[in-house]
Each structure stands twice: as structure tokens, then as C-alpha cells.
Amino acid sequence: MPVMKILKNFPVKKFRRALLAWYQREKRVMPWRNTKDPYKIWVSEIMLQQTQVKTVIPYYKKWIAAFPDVRALASAPPGKVLKCWEGLGYYRRAGMLHRAAKSVVKDLDCKIPARAALLKELPGIGRYTAGAIASIAFDEKVPVVDGNVVRILTRLFALRQSIELSAAISALWDLAGALLEERAPGDFNQAMMELGATVCSPQNPECGRCPARTFCKAHRLKREMFFPVRTRKENYESVTMHALVLSLPDGRVLLQRQLAGYWWTGLWTFPFFNSFREMAGICGEKGVRPLGKLCHSVTRYRIELRVWTKNSSRKNLLHVAGSRWVPLKNLKKTALPAPHRKIANLLLEARK
Ligand code: SF4
Incomplete structure (x- = not known):
């Protein structure tokens, strides 16, 4: 469904205000939340992929102590990088981060790109991570869509299209872009992810304390758990x-x-x-x-x-x-x- 049609009669400004006010009140304290340093935000975003915040915090602190900036990471031996990552799993992420740091030092004069489009060219940085770094560290007006944002958007608008379809995900990126608060893109993106992580959870959404409940179609219909729609079953091996x-x-x-x-x-x-x-x-x-x-x-x-x-x-x-x-x-x-x-x-x- 076209974004304009989804957003017809939706009070975008009120929604942004309610979400950002909630975020300022309720956001959790995290060591990477009091910095605009793109390297630290980058490290946190890579560690947070498929890993919970409370698991990541000690790893993040240890990592930043060992490799305080991109130059320190680029010059570190691979064994030390892997040792610092040990226990976080998905070790490819550490290798990619290391490779990308070398590329920033060698090809970009130690300057982490400020635009999502350029960040995406570094190893291990996809559209989501590029958007998160660019919006949080550099205030670029770009949205982010991760599993949390997918859940919120599909519930907020009761979207029935299966999220396994690339067209559905592409529409969600457009929708997230249209909702984005342009004066505070980093805060808005973090607020969406925070809401998905702490309130609009997959199994147990706490609609009673959700700042979006008056705007949420799935909540109005009492069908929160029906979204997001998936048609394929997970195949485990x-x-x-x-x-x-x-x-x-x-x-x-x-x-x-x-x-x-x-x-x-x-x-x-x-x-x-x-x-x-x-x-x-x-x-x-x-x-x-x-x-x-x-x-x-x-x-x-x-x-x-x-x-x-x-x-x-x-x-x-x-x-x-x-x-x-x-x-x-x-x-x-x-x-x-x-x-x-x-x-x-x-x-x-x-x-x-
Ligand atoms: S009202 Fe409930 S389902 Fe809707 S966004 Fe909030 S927590 Fe999620």
C-alpha cells in the first residue's frame, strides 16, 4: 500500500511529539547514549545486532578500553580483536568491523563518513547500521528499520502484508522515513527502537504504558499479536x-x-x-x-x-x-x- 494512503488521517506530528516525550522520560542509560562519537556508536550498533543491551554493555566497555578509536582498532592484531569479542557470538561481525576500521584509516584518512550512503560502502555496514550511525552521530535525516521498528509500524497501522516480501520491507522504510522527526532524527530513531525493545515486545506488548496506544490500529482492534504478519515458518537445521x-x-x-x-x-x-x-x-x-x-x-x-x-x-x-x-x-x-x-x-x- 502506498505510504500516502497508509498515513491518510494519521496525526504524524502528535505521534512524533508523544514518542519523543516518552523517550526523553523513559530511555535507558547506556554508555553509548551520551556520545556523538561515530566510532563508539558504530561499535555499539554492530554489537547490538542479534544481542541484547544488557549483554552488550560489558563487552562495549571492554572494547572501548582496548580500542578507544578507529586507529587503535585498525592497528590491533586479529587475535586480540577476536579475544575481545569472545562470547558475543556471530564472530564475522568482529572481523568486518576490523576490516572496515582498516579501510577508514587507510582510505579515508581516519574519518568515518557522515552520510549513510557512504557508510554503507564499508564492510559489515548495511542500510540499518548506516542509518543509525548517520542519524545519531551526524543528525542526518535518514530512518532506520530493524525488527523492533518493523513490529511497531506493522502494529501501528495494522499492516497485513507479509514482512517476508521485499516490497513490504521497502514500504516500511518509506513509512519510517515519512514519520521521521527531521529536527531530531537520531533521537526519533532511537525512540522507535527503544519502544520496540522495552514496550512493544513480540510476545507481550505492554499497550497500557505505550505512548503510541492512542494512535495504534492493532491496539484499537485488540489484535496486537497478529502483527507483523509472517507466512513462512522458520526452518531450523x-x-x-x-x-x-x-x-x-x-x-x-x-x-x-x-x-x-x-x-x-x-x-x-x-x-x-x-x-x-x-x-x-x-x-x-x-x-x-x-x-x-x-x-x-x-x-x-x-x-x-x-x-x-x-x-x-x-x-x-x-x-x-x-x-x-x-x-x-x-x-x-x-x-x-x-x-x-x-x-x-x-x-x-x-x-x-
Ligand atoms: S499500543 Fe501496543 S501494539 Fe501498539 S505500538 Fe504500543 S505496545 Fe505496540
Whole structure:
């Protein structure tokens, strides 16, 4: 449906005033909210993708302490960057941020672009992140549309088109642009995201305390939970992996660095295999004991990680590419993905 038609008779100015007044009253305190520094806003926006605010805050503080500006990040070794990101998941984001920082330093004389159109040319910055940085740090009049904004807009106007259609998402960008308060685009965009994160939640919208309730069509119809409309079901893929903790008598364990294009690129893991048979084919079945089972979700994958252990007396028992024997005490400072960190913690606990 054309934006003009959706907005017909909608009190745009009143809606903006109500939303911004609510935001000034209710916004949560976050370390990146009291700055206009585009680098800090950029880091926060990348960390916040698929991750909740309360999880991000300690990572953000640690990151800014380690890499206070784009130049510091650009000159950091990849291992240090990944270590600082460890536990946040979606490690590709850290690699892209690192690459983009190098590009800003090398090609743009350390100046982060002020326009969304230019920001989008940097690795890892899509339309949403570009809009967030440009509007918050530089007051550019550009909207943002993330999952929160999609939910609010589809409820506010009771939009029945499936959000799986690219035409629907494109219309939502136009709609967000038409609603944008041009005198305070950064605050308006943050207010929309804040409302979606704290009030207009997916399962339990708190309409009673929502500043948009008098404008909200889904609320008027008592059909809040019917929006946004989705026609496709999420397809999850189950994956079983077998991880091997191979130990030497001196306590060292074998870790393997993951290559590009596979799971957890650049991080260290215990060697893992698609099947027990594949694992036994390399290390032999004799002496292999079960250590436990872990479940982990990443993007659309539901991973069941079966963990095995085996004592080894021969250093070259395994010919695993990119592998290295690591003393247990060094596991803490090695960048491991979440499920392998859990294995490491189990081993460190057992040693106490
Ligand atoms: S009134 Fe309810 S459904 Fe409508 S925007 Fe507010 S919280 Fe969401």
C-alpha cells in the first residue's frame, strides 16, 4: 500500500511529539547514549545486532578500553580483536568491523563518513547500521528499520502484508522515513527502537504504558499479536558435532584454529568432527570416553555437541590442520566460541 494512503488521517506530528516525550522520560542509560562519537556508536550498533543491551554493555566497555578509536582498532592484531569479542557470538561481525576500521584509516584518512550512503560502502555496514550511525552521530535525516521498528509500524497501522516480501520491507522504510522527526532524527530513531525493545515486545506488548496506544490500529482492534504478519515458518537445521578433548600427560590439550569459510572462522576450538566414525578414524576408538553433551544455537542452526575425551601419550597422534598443544592455564586467554568455551570451563573446573 502506498505510504500516502497508509498515513491518510494519521496525526504524524502528535505521534512524533508523544514518542519523543516518552523517550526523553523513559530511555535507558547506556554508555553509548551520551556520545556523538561515530566510532563508539558504530561499535555499539554492530554489537547490538542479534544481542541484547544488557549483554552488550560489558563487552562495549571492554572494547572501548582496548580500542578507544578507529586507529587503535585498525592497528590491533586479529587475535586480540577476536579475544575481545569472545562470547558475543556471530564472530564475522568482529572481523568486518576490523576490516572496515582498516579501510577508514587507510582510505579515508581516519574519518568515518557522515552520510549513510557512504557508510554503507564499508564492510559489515548495511542500510540499518548506516542509518543509525548517520542519524545519531551526524543528525542526518535518514530512518532506520530493524525488527523492533518493523513490529511497531506493522502494529501501528495494522499492516497485513507479509514482512517476508521485499516490497513490504521497502514500504516500511518509506513509512519510517515519512514519520521521521527531521529536527531530531537520531533521537526519533532511537525512540522507535527503544519502544520496540522495552514496550512493544513480540510476545507481550505492554499497550497500557505505550505512548503510541492512542494512535495504534492493532491496539484499537485488540489484535496486537497478529502483527507483523509472517507466512513462512522458520526452518531450523539440526547439526550434530563431535568434539574431542585430547590431553597429554603434562595437561596440555589440542586446539585447532578454524579456517575461513567454516564454523567460527579464526577462533580456536577443540578438534570437532561431523561423526564419531570420522573422529575415530583420526584418533582411534580405543581410550575414547564421553565427557558430556552441549546444545548451542547459532543463526538457523541448532547444534548438539557431543564431547569426548582421550589421553594421548604421543604428541603427533592427531594430524589436524592448524592445531596446537595448549596448556590448560592458557585456555582463559585464548579466543574460543561459546560451546568450546563451555568445554574449556568444564576442564578448568575439574582441575581445581
Ligand atoms: S499500543 Fe501496543 S501494539 Fe501498539 S505500538 Fe504500543 S505496545 Fe505496540
